[in-house]
Amino acid sequence: MSILDRPSSSGISGGGVSRRQAWGLFWLLVAALVAWLVFAVWPDWLNAILISKKAFVSAVLNGVTLAGLYFLVASGFTLIFGLMRNVNLAHGSLYLLGAYIGYEVANRTGYWLLGVAAGFIVLAAIGVVMQVVVFRRLEGDDLRQTLVSIGISIVAADLMLAVWAGGTYQIAVPEWLDGAVTLPVITAVRSNGASVFLTYPFYRIAVLAAAIVIGIGLWLMLNKTRVGMMIRAGVDDRAMLSASGVNVHAVFAIVFAVGAGLAGFAGVVGGSALSVAPGEDIRYLLASLVVVIVGGMGSISGAAIGALLIGLAEQLGLVYFPTYGVVLTFIIMVVTLAIRPQGIMGKSR
Amino acid sequence: MRMHRRTLLALALASGLTAPSLALAADDTIKIGLLATFEGPFTVLGEDSERGAMTAVEEVAGTVAGKKIEIVKGSSDASPDSAVRAARKLVEQDGVKVLIGPLSGDEGLAVKDYAKTQPTVTFLNGASAAQDTTFRDPAPNFFRFGTDGAQWMAGLGTYAFKDKGYKTVATVAEDYSFPYTQVFGFMAEFCKAGGHVPSKSWVPIGNKDFSSVIAAIPDSVDAIYVALGGADAVNFLTQYQQSGGAAPLIGGSITVDQTVLTAKGKLRDVLVGTPSAGPTADTNDTPSWTKFVEAYKKQPGAFPSPSLFAHAYYINMKAALLGLDKVGGDVSDGGAKLRETLSSLSFETPTGKVSLDKNRNAIADIFLTEVTENADGTLLNKLIKVVPQVNQTLGIAEADFTALGAVSRDNPSCP
Numbered sequence: 001m002s003i004l005d006r007p008s009s010s011g012i013s014g015g016g017v018s019r020r021q022a023w024g025l026f027w028l029l030v031a032a033l034v035a036w037l038v039f040a041v042w043p044d045w046l047n048a049i050l051i052s053k054k055a056f057v058s059a060v061l062n063g064v065t066l067a068g069l070y071f072l073v074a075s076g077f078t079l080i081f082g083l084m085r086n087v088n089l090a091h092g093s094l095y096l097l098g099a100y101i102g103y104e105v106a107n108r109t110g111y112w113l114l115g116v117a118a119g120f121i122v123l124a125a126i127g128v129v130m131q132v133v134v135f136r137r138l139e140g141d142d143l144r145q146t147l148v149s150i151g152i153s154i155v156a157a158d159l160m161l162a163v164w165a166g167g168t169y170q171i172a173v174p175e176w177l178d179g180a181v182t183l184p185v186i187t188a189v190r191s192n193g194a195s196v197f198l199t200y201p202f203y204r205i206a207v208l209a210a211a212i213v214i215g216i217g218l219w220l221m222l223n224k225t226r227v228g229m230m231i232r233a234g235v236d237d238r239a240m241l242s243a244s245g246v247n248v249h250a251v252f253a254i255v256f257a258v259g260a261g262l263a264g265f266a267g268v269v270g271g272s273a274l275s276v277a278p279g280e281d282i283r284y285l286l287a288s289l290v291v292v293i294v295g296g297m298g299s300i301s302g303a304a305i306g307a308l309l310i311g312l313a314e315q316l317g318l319v320y321f322p323t324y325g326v327v328l329t330f331i332i333m334v335v336t337l338a339i340r341p342q343g344i345m346g347k348s349r
Numbered sequence: 350m351r352m353h354r355r356t357l358l359a360l361a362l363a364s365g366l367t368a369p370s371l372a373l374a375a376d377d378t379i380k381i382g383l384l385a386t387f388e389g390p391f392t393v394l395g396e397d398s399e400r401g402a403m404t405a406v407e408e409v410a411g412t413v414a415g416k417k418i419e420i421v422k423g424s425s426d427a428s429p430d431s432a433v434r435a436a437r438k439l440v441e442q443d444g445v446k447v448l449i450g451p452l453s454g455d456e457g458l459a460v461k462d463y464a465k466t467q468p469t470v471t472f473l474n475g476a477s478a479a480q481d482t483t484f485r486d487p488a489p490n491f492f493r494f495g496t497d498g499a500q501w502m503a504g505l506g507t508y509a510f511k512d513k514g515y516k517t518v519a520t521v522a523e524d525y526s527f528p529y530t531q532v533f534g535f536m537a538e539f540c541k542a543g544g545h546v547p548s549k550s551w552v553p554i555g556n557k558d559f560s561s562v563i564a565a566i567p568d569s570v571d572a573i574y575v576a577l578g579g580a581d582a583v584n585f586l587t588q589y590q591q592s593g594g595a596a597p598l599i600g601g602s603i604t605v606d607q608t609v610l611t612a613k614g615k616l617r618d619v620l621v622g623t624p625s626a627g628p629t630a631d632t633n634d635t636p637s638w639t640k641f642v643e644a645y646k647k648q649p650g651a652f653p654s655p656s657l658f659a660h661a662y663y664i665n666m667k668a669a670l671l672g673l674d675k676v677g678g679d680v681s682d683g684g685a686k687l688r689e690t691l692s693s694l695s696f697e698t699p700t701g702k703v704s705l706d707k708n709r710n711a712i713a714d715i716f717l718t719e720v721t722e723n724a725d726g727t728l729l730n731k732l733i734k735v736v737p738q739v740n741q742t743l744g745i746a747e748a749d750f751t752a753l754g755a756v757s758r759d760n761p762s763c764p
Contacts, residue, residue, distance in 0.1 A: 051565050058564030066558060165650075166392025168580040170587055170614030178615075180593035188568075196568075201560070201591040274557045275587065277580045279390060283557070315561045322551055322562075323524055323758075 041186055051319065054187040057198055059319045060312065065204040067304075067311030068211030069273070072266035074288035074295070074303045075218060076259030082235045082298025083255050085142055086135060089149040091263055092285030093156040098123045098264025099271035099280065100164050103171045112174040112272070119268035120261045127260025128253050135256075136249065153281065161278050169276040171268060177203045207269055214262070218300055231255060235298055290329060294336045296346025305344050378417045379678055381669065382439035384450025384460070385475055385662070389426030390555045391453060391579050393608050394658045398452055398475060400648035401659030405666035408644065413670050414678030421445055427452070427554070429459035436460050440470050446680040447471050447673070447687070449665050452658060454479035454498070454527025464488040469683035471691070473669050476661035478602075479526035480533070480756050483710035484741055490684070492691050492709045494668040495661035496628055497741060498527050499534030499756070501602040503715040504736040505626040506538025509599055513624065515571040517545045518599065521562060521585065522576035524551040529756040531576040531601045537743060537753070540763035546574075547764050552581075559585045563592050576601030582609045586616035594619060602627035605720050607656040610728040617728060623720045629660045629700060630716035630732035641699035653727050664698050664711075671696055702738070712740045 017025070042053045050056045077091045098119040106115025134152070138145045180199040188196045222228035230251050233241045242248045263284075267276075270284075287310065295306025310329055317325025336343060383402055386395035399422070411418050421443045423435035432451040439445050448470060451460050457477025464472040465488045472491045474482065478498035483491065509515045518539065522528035528551075536546055547570065550562050563585075566573060573596050577585050582604045589598075598619060603609070605625045631654040633639075641663070645655045655663070672691045673680075680687055695704035701714035714737050718730035742750035754760045 052567070054568075055561070055565035059561040062558060062561045062564075161392075166388075166396060168393070168583045168612055170583065170612065170616070172614060173591075178591070180591065199593055201588075203591065204560070275580060275584050277390070278388075278392060279555070280557075283555075315558065318552065318556065318558070319561045319565050322553060326553065 038185055041189055052187070054198060055319055057185060057187065058200070059315045061200060062204070063312035063315035064308065065208045065273075065311075066315060067307040067309075068208045069266055069270045070284075070287050070291050070311055071211050071215060071304050071307035072262050072269070073284050074291040074307055075215070075300055076262040077288045078292045078295070078298055078300065078303045079231070079255050080259045081292065083231055083238075084135070084252055087142075087146045087149070088135075088259075089146060089285060090130070090153040090156065091259075091288060092281035092283070093153045093160075094123050094127070094260050094263035095267040095270070095284045096160060096276070096278075096281040097126070097156065098267030099171070099276040100160060100169070100267075101264070102268030102271060103169050103276060106171055106268075112172070112177075115171065116265060116268045119264040123264025123267075124257040124261030126264075127256040127258075130260070131253050131256035136252075153285070157278065157281055160281075166278055169271070171272040171276065173203050173272050177206055181205070203273060207273055210269065214265075215300070215304055222300060227251070227254060290333050292343070293333055294343060296343025298347075299343070299345040302343055302345030376416075378419045379413060379447070379673060379680075380419045380421055380443065380445045381666075382423055382436075382443065382445035382448035382450070383420050383662075383666075384423040384425065384432065384435050384439060384448060385452045385658075386427045386456075387422070387424035389428075389431075390581070391427045394476075394579055394603075394656070395424070395452055396650065397608060397652065397656045398658040398662040400645060400651055401655060401662035402449060402666040403648055404641070404645045404655075404659070405663045405670060407647075408667075409670055409674075413673045414676075416678045418670075423450070425451055425456060427456065429455045432456035433459050433463050436463055440467055445470070446684055447473070447669050449473050449662065449669060450475040450477075452476045454482075454530065455525050457482040458526060461488045461491045464491045471669075471672075471680070471684045471687055473665040473691075474661075475665060476658045477527070478530060478661075480530045480741070481526070483708045485755060487708045487710075490688055492665075492668070492688075492705065494664045494703055494705070494711050496711050496713050496715065496739065498530035498602065499537070499743060500713075500739045500741060501627045501657075501715060502531055502534030502538070503626060503739040503743060504538070504717045504734060505599070505624065506535050506540075506544070507542050508624060508626075508717055508733070509535075509572065509574075510539055510542040510544045513572070513597075513599075515544065515597075515599070517547055517570045518572050518574050519548040519550070519566045519570040520546060520574040520576070521550045521552065521559075521566070522574075522601065523554045523556075523578065523581060524758070525554060526756070528576040528601065529758065532574070533756040533761060534743065535574055535576075535599070535601075536761045536763065540761060545763055549758070551758055552577075554581065556581060557584055559588045560592060563589055563594065566596075570596060572597045572599050574599040574601070575604050578603040578606075579608055583612045583614070583616060586619055587614055590615050590619045598623045600625035600720070602657060605718075605730060606658075607631070607652040607654055608658070610720065610730075611652055617722075620720050620728060621722055624718070624733070625720070625730065626715055626717045626736075627657050627730075628713065628715060629655070629657050629730075630718045631729040632721075632731045633700070633716065634732075635699075637697065638699045654729065660700065664703065667698065668694060668696070668703075701735075706740060708741070710741045712738055715739045 080088050101122050102115040102119035105118040106112045181202045183198045185198040186195045187198050291306035291310050295302030313328045317328040385398040423439045425432040425435045452475045454477050457479050461482050474493035480497050483493050548567050600623045672687050675690045676686045703711050703713045717734040721731040723729050
């Protein structure tokens with residue numbers, strides 16, 4: 001799952017500090033620095049550089065929660081690509097449709113969790129239909145699949161505009177997830193000695209937790225189950241998998257269902273944290289494209305790393321240089337493409 | 350044979366598409382272009398603009414000077430290039446001689462520059478309210494019968510400082526010309542009264558996640574001035590409520606507009622009591638306003654009360670129709686007579702008298718308002734005070750006003 005697990009031939013080199021130990025020391029120092037930044041009371045000069053501790057820590061926390069959301073969308077995107085070589089450019093539409101369906105269900109039944117479940121299930125079903133009816137017919141024809149997916153996204157965007165109009169929808173978060181919690185992080189000390197603690201929306205912590213749980217679940221599914229084994233085998237060599245008697249179409253359908261379902265799930269969760277409006281489809285498509293390009297096409301851990309980088313870059317950029325914040329995201333992408341074109345965790349083929 | 354049939358079909362389709370523009374020479378109709386944001390982040394605003402414009406058209410039963418009015422719609426997505434593209438399409442393909450629009454600040458600046466290249470077409474602004482659309486380097490054929498974003502803020506800075514007692518205010522606004530103009534208008538008065546603005550946050554338009562921006566606002570300020578529109582405002586307000594925001598808010602004109610007040614969710618909690626100023630007030634009870642609201646409500650999908658976009662498009666469409674009526678619907682002279690008429694046009698609107706200055710920018714009444722909850726649960730802008738006949742230099746002598754400099758991220762400044 002992480003870089004440290006990779007077998008390293010230089011691990012036992014004699015004399016001085018080995019490469020592995022050096023990396024260990026480096027990460028330990030980084031961890032110590034982060035811990036100090038989060039828990040210590042900042043001296044004035046640091047506050048002066050980074051606006052305030054509250055701004056910095058909140059931006060980092062927001063970056064991480066946004067990364068959780070991006071990961072949910074991008075993991076489905078990257079799985080579908082990894083297995084089927086299908087750049088599904090309608091993935092953003094799945095996100096937006098999931099959000100609208102979640103809104104309708106949550107609004108009518110009054111249960112937010114039902115909305116979340118509906119977002120996942122309906123979109124998973126739509127994913128299967130898309131795979132069986134559209135993409136299976138064009139199998140092996142990557143360019144046509146991509147073009148058709150663009151077509152689907154355009155038609156879907158207009159249909160959604162016709163049904164839900166151009167307004168901004170806010171999916172209401174249930175009481176037990178609403179409000180702010182106080183974190184054990186001191187942001188400042190008042191002149192009378194009282195400490196000011198950081199408050200943070202509880203819902204966002206829940207989003208992050210959900211993303212982590214789903215990430216671990218996906219990893220377990222891919223690495224510990226029979227279906228996961230087939231998927232991994234399919235990513236490496238599709239023809240061979242098919243030749244060894246596995247029904248690849250069933251595997252494709254499962255992957256498409258999981259990928260589309262996750263996009264729908266992310267739509268409801270993201271629509272509750274932020275809001276739902278036309279245009280979100282393109283935004284999340286672009287975000288997941290950048291995330292998988294940076295993280296490596298077809299890799300779940302790559303999607304996690306990419307999402308973390310992009311989420312943090314967006315939020316820190318927004319606070320410290322808002323006008324040029326967007327550029328930061330693309331600088332990360334360009335640098336990755338220049339140094340490691342297959343992405344951070346991608347395999348070179 | 351099959352290919353042949355297809356070719357025929359394509360030809361038929363193509364001629365069908367071009368036919369309407371061939372028919373434009375018909376003498377008994379007048380084509381008016383209506384340019385607004387029917388796509389992108391300001392879609393809701395654009396849709397309400399159309400309702401406002403159509404209210405004016407229906408007031409004259411769709412005819413002016415004996416000719417039938419034909420409205421040709423053009424859509425932009427709030428970006429300047431899309432607005433110019435739509436304007437070019439309306440002028441150069443559809444052949445409109447009068448164009449109403451665009452809606453948003455940067456679009457207005459771009460369309461004004463395009464107007465200079467089309468001297469025979471008469472442009473009337475929609476709702477775009479950047480200062481320099483008319484103040485610096487104006488186009489001779491571009492008219493704005495609605496006021497600009499700085500004018501809309503008249504009275505608010507003084508009210509926040511004197512009546513509300515806010516001494517320091519942080520601002521959060523989108524990063525383009527219209528919010529610059531609004532912040533300028535607010536700060537011009539607020540700083541003059543003795544207030545301070547220690548922190549200004551400029552966020553990209555279409556930003557979704559404001560929580561980091563909210564966290565970066567200093568805890569020490571008395572209030573937060575918010576100039577965001579549409580979905581951006583809804584997102585900011587919701588997240589401000591979620592983060593347990595305690596400082597009271599001051600609203601830009603479109604932040605507490607009906608397009609935001611009608612949004613669903615908990616953002617209502619932080620909105621009630623927010624002072625603002627703008628060209629309209631929902632609880633205005635003059636007969637001319639209530640009559641306008643009744644007419645507006647006949648439009649499909651109308652809000653409980655017209656947004657300022659509906660109002661601005663109504664005023665400009667109304668001005669265009671009055672002008673056309675006076676010249677007998679004759680624009681065969683390249684519209685010279687029409688523009689002459691418009692320059693000296695002064696008329697009563699639902700919000701009082703409107704006339705133009707030498708830059709063809711409106712002088713009109715501005716309304717100071719506060720958000721209140723109506724008996725039926727809808728949110729409305731309650732009228733506090735009318736600031737009569739505000740001009741573009743906010744009552745300051747023109748030379749002094751020009752010396753203040755063009756609006757920008759850093760101008761004005763009083764930390």
